[in-house]
Amino acid sequence: MNKTYDVIITGAGPSGMAAALSAARNGASVLLIEKNGYPGGMNTAAMVCPLMTFHSGETQIIKGIAQEIVDRLAERGATLGHIPDPIGMVSTITPIDPVILKLVYFEMLAKEPNITTLFHTFLTGATATSGKVASITVVNKSGAATYQGRCFIDATGDADLAYLCKAEFTQGRSKDGMSQPMSLMFKMGGVELDKIAEYVRANPEQFILSPACDLSKYLAVSGFFREVVKAKENGDLTVPRDRVLFFQGIRPDEIIVNMTRVTCLSGVNAKDLTQAEFEAHRQVDEIIRFFNKYLPGFEHAYIQNIADVTGVRESRRIIGRATLVAEDILENRSHETSVAMCAFPIDIHDPVGNELNWIRKERACRYDIPFEVMVPKHFSNLLVAGRCISATHEALASARISPTAMALGEAAGLAAAMAADANTAFDKLDVGQLQNRLVEQNAIPGKKWLEQ
Numbered sequence: 001m002n003k004t005y006d007v008i009i010t011g012a013g014p015s016g017m018a019a020a021l022s023a024a025r026n027g028a029s030v031l032l033i034e035k036n037g038y039p040g041g042m043n044t045a046a047m048v049c050p051l052m053t054f055h056s057g058e059t060q061i062i063k064g065i066a067q068e069i070v071d072r073l074a075e076r077g078a079t080l081g082h083i084p085d086p087i088g089m090v091s092t093i094t095p096i097d098p099v100i101l102k103l104v105y106f107e108m109l110a111k112e113p114n115i116t117t118l119f120h121t122f123l124t125g126a127t128a129t130s131g132k133v134a135s136i137t138v139v140n141k142s143g144a145a146t147y148q149g150r151c152f153i154d155a156t157g158d159a160d161l162a163y164l165c166k167a168e169f170t171q172g173r174s175k176d177g178m179s180q181p182m183s184l185m186f187k188m189g190g191v192e193l194d195k196i197a198e199y200v201r202a203n204p205e206q207f208i209l210s211p212a213c214d215l216s217k218y219l220a221v222s223g224f225f226r227e228v229v230k231a232k233e234n235g236d237l238t239v240p241r242d243r244v245l246f247f248q249g250i251r252p253d254e255i256i257v258n259m260t261r262v263t264c265l266s267g268v269n270a271k272d273l274t275q276a277e278f279e280a281h282r283q284v285d286e287i288i289r290f291f292n293k294y295l296p297g298f299e300h301a302y303i304q305n306i307a308d309v310t311g312v313r314e315s316r317r318i319i320g321r322a323t324l325v326a327e328d329i330l331e332n333r334s335h336e337t338s339v340a341m342c343a344f345p346i347d348i349h350d351p352v353g354n355e356l357n358w359i360r361k362e363r364a365c366r367y368d369i370p371f372e373v374m375v376p377k378h379f380s381n382l383l384v385a386g387r388c389i390s391a392t393h394e395a396l397a398s399a400r401i402s403p404t405a406m407a408l409g410e411a412a413g414l415a416a417a418m419a420a421d422a423n424t425a426f427d428k429l430d431v432g433q434l435q436n437r438l439v440e441q442n443a444i445p446g447k448k449w450l451e452q
Contacts, residue, residue, distance in 0.1 A: 005031040005116075006420035007413070008136060008149035010123050013041020014402045015386035015409030016155030017105055018065045022413030022441070023153075024114035028420055030413075031147055032109075032117045033138055036308075039105040039117075040098070041157065043402055046311035047098045047185040049256055050247050051402050053090035054082050056343035056366035059450060064443030066406035070094060072104045080250055086220040088210030090344060091364070093220070094403075095250050123156070128165040131378045136161065150423075151416040152382045155409060158268050159316035159388035167376040168319035171268075173393040178351035180313040180397065181240075182262040184280035188246075188291070189254045189304040193219050195297035208243075219248045219255075227294045237290050239283045244295070254304060259287055263352050267312035280310045313349065313387075313400060320390025321427060322372030329367050329398045337431045338368035338446030339415075339438065340407035348397045368446040369399060371431050374412055380425035385412040410443055 007023045009016050012034035020032045042048040054062045054070075060082075073079040078100035082092040109117055118140065125137035135148045154161035159169055172179040197215040200207050200223070207223030224244040231237035239261060246257040260283040265272035284306060291298040327333070329346055343365045373390040374383045384390075385408045387400040415434050419426055435445040444450065 004148040004150065005029050006149070007031070007151050007153060007416040008147060009033065009153045009155055009413075010136065010161045011041065011155035011157060011386070012036075012039040012105075012117070013155060013157060013386065013405070014043055015405040015412070016041065016153070017108075018406040018409030019153050019155055019385055019413035019416070020115050021065055021108060021112060022410040023417040024112045026414055026417035026437075028114060028417035030115045031149065032115055033121050033123060033136070034117070034119050035122050037119050038102050039109065040101055042311050043096070044098050044102050044105075045308045047187070047256065047305070047307035048311055048402065049096050049098055051094040051096060053085070053092050053343050053401070054094060054403050055091040056341075057091055057364045059366075061341040061343055061366060061444055061450065062403045062407050064407065064438070064441050065410045066403050067442070069101075069104060069406070070096075072108070073097070073100060076100050076104070078104075078250065080218070083218055084210070084212065086210055086213035086215065086218060087208050087222045088213070089347070093247070095218075095247065097250050123160055123164070126161055126164040128379070132380050133165055133382050150381065150420040153412050153416055154382065154384040154388065155386050155412075157312065157315070157386050157388055159318050159384055162318050162376050162382065162384055162388070163316060165379070165382065167379060167382070169316045170319060171316050172314070173351065178264065179267065179315060180349045180351055182265065182267060182276050182280065182310045182312050183258055184260045184262075184284060184307055184310040186257050186284050186306040187249065187254055187304040188257060188288070188298075188301045190301045191253050191255050192297040192300075193248060193253065196221065196295070199296045221246050224295060231290050231294050236293065237286065239287060257287065260284060260310075261349065262310065263350075267315035273310075276310050281306070314393070314396060316388055317396060318376045318384050318388055318390050320373045320384075321375045321377060322370050322390065324369060324373050324389065324391035324395040324399055326392060326394040329365065329395060332365065332367050334447050335368040335370040337370045337372060338448070339371045339411035339431070339434065340369045340404060341444060341446060342367060342369060342399050342401070342404040344398045344401045344404065346394055346398045348394065365398075366447060369404070369408065371411065371415070371434065374408060375426050380427065381419065383412045383416060383426060385409045407443065410441065411438060411445070414438060414441070
């Protein structure tokens with residue numbers, strides 16, 4: 001094709017969607033490439049919800065396009081809004097309907113004339129010379145095609161574009177390269193939530209609960225430790241999990257279950273991903289039987305839906321011009337070049353075992369994410385957004401969440417529009433100007449802007 005796009009974005013998940021909307025609204029011509037037949041990525045295809053977290057304490061730290069999406073869901077009755085987290089892991093959670101989120105995203109894309117979208121399209125190659133990406137090659141039902149761009153954003157979650165451009169990357173934890181496990185989300189209906197809440201109140205030692213939670217308003221469960229042990233002893237549960245974890249949906253008798261755990265497999269290996277789908281679906285079947293047999297309130301519960309794909313928490317992470325580290329989170333660090341914030345604790349699902357490890361702090365979690373973690377080393381016109389940013393294994397266990405991915409995507413899209421317009425490299429971009437323009441978009445670039 002002869003046309004050269006201002007911005008080419010690979011991946012239409014939470015970061016890619018925000019990037020596309022942000023770039024287009026700032027005048028850039030955008031080509032958005034997505035392997036699925038619909039947008040939303042992990043939030044739609046993998047049913048990753050509720051969203052965590054838009055707040056640090058009572059302060060909202062993520063707004064902009066991410067909040068606009070929540071507002072659009074609210075207009076359709078497809079979210080309960082930002083509510084206190086009953087488990088107490090984060091300040092707020094935002095239950096959503098993943099199916100309606102698809103419709104919201106389709107509507108938003110349709111209203112942006114600057115965005116050209118290609119679904120059912122797979123990235124297969126890229127050309128890059130002296131750190132400058134020139135084009136990508138994709139394949140779909142129409143065959144192979146090549147597209148040229150001025151700026152590129154990798155929002156694949158797996159750093160696929162950066163990898164094809166031979167950017168430096170790392171994967172997994174430092175001692176053995178093992179990544180956090182994958183999980184297949186599913187929805188159950190016919191659940192007697194009142195019966196579960198009554199049991200939780202009578203057995204608080206079995207659950208992780210916030211002291212301020214009101215189970216009559218919203219139910220989230222991290223626990224049933226005794227039942228899990230009993231079922232494992234009886235041979236009725238083999239899932240490598242030490243607890244039950246689920247969240248009430250937006251309707252009275254439904255829950256979203258986050259309990260499957262597929263360990264020791266890679267999210268960027270086709271054979272491993274295939275094996276993961278087999279194992280995750282086996283676990284779903286086992287968990288449903290376990291719920292029906294052992295847990296109060298599930299005697300008549302049934303499966304409603306299983307996510308289209310098993311969700312990947314961690315795969316490739318680029319080596320950027322800066323790297324987010326655990327101390328950034330633990331010390332609530334600020335950064336002069338911040339473009340987004342996060343308030344999620346370091347939440348490491350054991351890559352090889354049963355445990356869920358939260359590295360928590362006495363004070364509220366609230367830290368900045370600098371622009372440079374999205375800029376791969378030695379590249380001038382390529383950004384990454386979402387969970388493939390430059391971060392350590394421990395730091396990514398915090399920064400990988402959807403609202404933060406959306407905030408980073410919004411910043412990346414605006415940065416790409418600015419760079420394309422000024423014909424400048426990302427490492428030469430005026431980050432101060434980027435921050436000011438993010439504020440104009442009602443986004444919050446960092447802690448500094450909370451104090452103004």
